[in-house]
Amino acid sequence: MPPVKVLLVGSGGREHALAWKLSRAGDLTELHAAPGNPGIATLGSCHPVRAEDGEGLLTLARALDIDLVVVGPEAPLVAGVADDLRHAGIAVFGPSVAAARIEGSKRFAKEVLRAAGVPTAETFSVARPPCVVKADGLAAGKGVFVCRTQAELDAGLRAASAFGGPLVIEELLEGEEASIHAICDGRHAVALPAAQDFKRVGDGDTGPNTGGMGAYSPFPIDAEELLDLVHRPVLHELAGRGMPFIGTLYAGLMLTDDGPKVLEFNCRFGDPETQVIVPRIDGDLLGLLVAAAVGNLTTTEVPVSDEAAVTVALTAGGYPAANDVGTPIEGIADAEAAGALVFHAGTALQEDRLVTNGGRILNVTAFGESVADARRRAYRACEAISFDGMRYRRDIAADRGLRAAR
Numbered sequence: 049m050p051p052v053k054v055l056l057v058g059s060g061g062r063e064h065a066l067a068w069k070l071s072r073a074g075d076l077t078e079l080h081a082a083p084g085n086p087g088i089a090t091l092g093s094c095h096p097v098r099a100e101d102g103e104g105l106l107t108l109a110r111a112l113d114i115d116l117v118v119v120g121p122e123a124p125l126v127a128g129v130a131d132d133l134r135h136a137g138i139a140v141f142g143p144s145v146a147a148a149r150i151e152g153s154k155r156f157a158k159e160v161l162r163a164a165g166v167p168t169a170e171t172f173s174v175a176r177p178p179c180v181v182k183a184d185g186l187a188a189g190k191g192v193f194v195c196r197t198q199a200e201l202d203a204g205l206r207a208a209s210a211f212g213g214p215l216v217i218e219e220l221l222e223g224e225e226a227s228i229h230a231i232c233d234g235r236h237a238v239a240l241p242a243a244q245d246f247k248r249v250g251d252g253d254t255g256p257n258t259g260g261m262g263a264y265s266p267f268p269i270d271a272e273e274l275l276d277l278v279h280r281p282v283l284h285e286l287a288g289r290g291m292p293f294i295g296t297l298y299a300g301l302m303l304t305d306d307g308p309k310v311l312e313f314n315c316r317f318g319d320p321e322t323q324v325i326v327p328r329i330d331g332d333l334l335g336l337l338v339a340a341a342v343g344n345l346t347t348t349e350v351p352v353s354d355e356a357a358v359t360v361a362l363t364a365g366g367y368p369a370a371n372d373v374g375t376p377i378e379g380i381a382d383a384e385a386a387g388a389l390v391f392h393a394g395t396a397l398q399e400d401r402l403v404t405n406g407g408r409i410l411n412v413t414a415f416g417e418s419v420a421d422a423r424r425r426a427y428r429a430c431e432a433i434s435f436d437g438m439r440y441r442r443d444i445a446a447d448r449g450l451r452a453a454r
Contacts, residue, residue, distance in 0.1 A: 049335050051077040055109050056092075057099050057129070057142075058120030059085045061361075061393030061411040062319035066120060066333075067091045068389065069326045073334035080112055086402060087392030099124045102132035109138050116141060116338055122186055122316050125295070126152035139341040143315050146291035150282070151315040154184050154216045161310055164281035168310040169218040169302075177201045178220040183211035189247065189259035190368055192312075194220065221302040221309055227263070227321045228271050228299045230279045231336055233345035234292030237279045238336070239271040241328050241352050243321040244445075249368060251443045258368040259408060262444030264358045264419050265324040274301065278310060294340060323391050323411045324357035358422040358445045359413040360430050361393070365437030367407040372437060375404040379433040388429035389413040404435055419445050 052075050056067055064087040071079055071091040079092030082105060088094060097104040099121055109117055117133050119125055119142035128145035142148075149156045161168045172179060175195075181204040183191030191211050193204030208215050227245055230237040243265035249255040278299050286293045298314040298321075317326075326333065330351040339345045364372030371394070380390050380402070391413065394406020412429050416422035423445045430440060 049075050049338060051075055052115045052334060052338060053078040053113060054080065054334070055105070055112065055114040055117045056081045056084070056088070056120065057105060057117060057124060059083050059088075059099065060121065060319060061391040061408065062317050062322040063120040064088050064391040064393070065323045065326050065411075065413075066118065066317065068391070069329065069333050070118075073332060075332075076334055078112070080108075080114070082108060085392045086395050086397050087390070100127050100129065102127070102129045105129060106132055106136055106138070109133060110136075114138060116341055118142070118337060119295075120316060122148070122151050122314065125315050126186060130295075139338070141295055141337045141341045143293050143295045144291060147286055147293040148315040150286070150293070150297070150313045152186060154182050154312065155214065157313050158216070160282060160285050164285040166278050166281050166310055167307060169221050172217040172219065175201055175205060175217045180218045180220055181205055181208045182216040182218065183208045184214045184216055185211065187211050190257050192257050196220070221304055221311070223302045223304040225311070226267050226269050226301045226303060226308075227318050228269075228274050228278070228301060229318065229321065229325060230275055230297050231340050231345065232279070232283055232293050232295060232297050233340040233343045234287060234294050235283065235343075236345045237275050237283055237297065238345060238347055238350055239275050240350060241265045241325050242267040242269050242271045243318070243325050245318065245321050246441060246444055249441075251441050256368055260318070260320045260361060261363070261441045262358070262360045263318075263320045263324050264356065264422070264445035265321070265328055266356060269303070274299070274308060277308065282313070294343070320359050320361055320411050323359040323413050327389060327413060327415070328353045328355065328357055355415045355417065356419045356422040357413055357415050358419060358426040359391075359411045360426050360440050360444050361408045362410040362412060362430065362433060362438055362440050363408050364394075364404060364406070365439055367439070371407045372404040372409070373406075374398060375435045375437065377402045377404060377409070377433070377435045380410070382432035383412060383429035386429050386432060387414065387425060390429070390433070409435065409438070
């Protein structure tokens with residue numbers, strides 16, 4: 049593969065993890081990010097262009113003579129940023145606005161799943177408990193409400209309606225959740241390591257949904273088998289509709305007593321799953337992304353480390369209801385000295401001092417021979433970091449995972 053200049057779009061923990069992995073690629077000549085964050089800035093050059101600014105990204109990519117643009121977050125993909133760049137002749141890892149509807153509209157995703165014959169939760173025309181209420185559009189992981197009682201349903205309908213747009217009412221599924229990512233070139237798919245994330249804000253899987261409080265990998269499931277059941281039929285259906293999917297197709301699954309069922313599809317790398325999946329990849333991630341972007345994915349298997357990984361999100365005290373801005377952060381160097389990777393998710397520099405700048409502030413990732421070993425190391429590293437109001441779940445990956453319902 050010839051030398052590659054990469055522009056990474058985004059500013060969160062997922063993008064920092066991707067930047068960390070891409071910076072280690074032998075064929076990488078330059079790494080740029082827009083807008084990036086203080087952690088990414090230690091690995092490449094950051095530019096003050098918003099992730100949703102398609103025209104600004106195109107101007108930047110041309111000025112830097114970029115070979116590959118990797119779009120991290122869902123919002124710019126749903127807004128059509130990949131189309132702006134692709135139409136200008138720039139290779140992009142990320143789906144078109146049409147294909148990104150698989151995440152941008154839950155109603156559209158349901159239609160595709162039914163047409164592709166992929167098992168999923170049943171949709172209800174009337175909201176009655178128990179059920180799940182979902183905002184149809186993007187909600188940063190916070191638009192899903194599990195309603196077992198009428199009071200929870202009333203509250204869920206109000207909260208979901210606040211996002212605007214239509215609602216989707218689904219049956220309440222019980223079982224273990226799993227996250228299965230596939231790298232896709234429009235026709236072919238390659239499985240990445242399976243993971244499990246923890247969406248609820250509180251220990252014991254309590255409280256409101258968040259963007260994700262932590263994750264671990266490996267998760268004991270056959271990802272390749274699930275690609276045949278879930279991802280490849282959806283790829284075929286989207287291609288048949290004239291909207292081939294190029295990028296990361298990420299299925300959130302519930303492993304029910306009746307078999308796996310799709311809870312949701314995402315059109316990008318998961319966050320915080322990326323923070324445990326990408327560090328476990330032994331192979332060339334950059335080459336994989338380039339091949340997918342140009343429609344030439346020939347690899348059938350991604351080499352993966354035998355080590356387990358656990359990541360814990362350190363959040364603002366009021367998250368997910370409120371963010372924190374401007375609070376000094378201490379101890380990252382100590383956590384890294386203990387062997388952890390610390391990915392910046394919501395940070396900024398204020399007069400050369402690292403401060404909070406969001407809801408999820410940092411992701412602390414550690415490795416071990418087992419999930420339990422990685423978990424111990426991750427929490428030991430978390431204890432080295434501090435900022436006023438810092439909170440985190442204490443049970444990420446405890447007993448490998450929790451029962452869930454969505």
